[in-house]
Amino acid sequence: MAIERIDPKLCNGCGICVNSCMLDVIRMDEENEKATIRYPEDCMMCYFCEQDCPEDAITISEAKNSPLVVSWG
Ligand code: SF4
């Protein structure tokens, strides 16, 4: 789990991040027409969505993956 937040105030509803994510973590919310995190547990921290978002609305947290890395170390 690594994607942490999509700021609804910054998101313009362009949908680019939905197409950027090959793991289908992000979907468009039909009601407010903003991107929403639907399956955070599937995020593999590729940063594509964050890099592609024109509004800088997506926050990826490296901290959330740390315990997993440590347990494998
Ligand atoms: S790419 Fe950014 S602005 Fe576009 S829908 Fe996704 S979060 Fe919103």
Ligand code: SF4
């Ligand atoms: S970091 Fe990669 S896997 Fe995670 S939500 Fe963004 S595009 Fe999808």
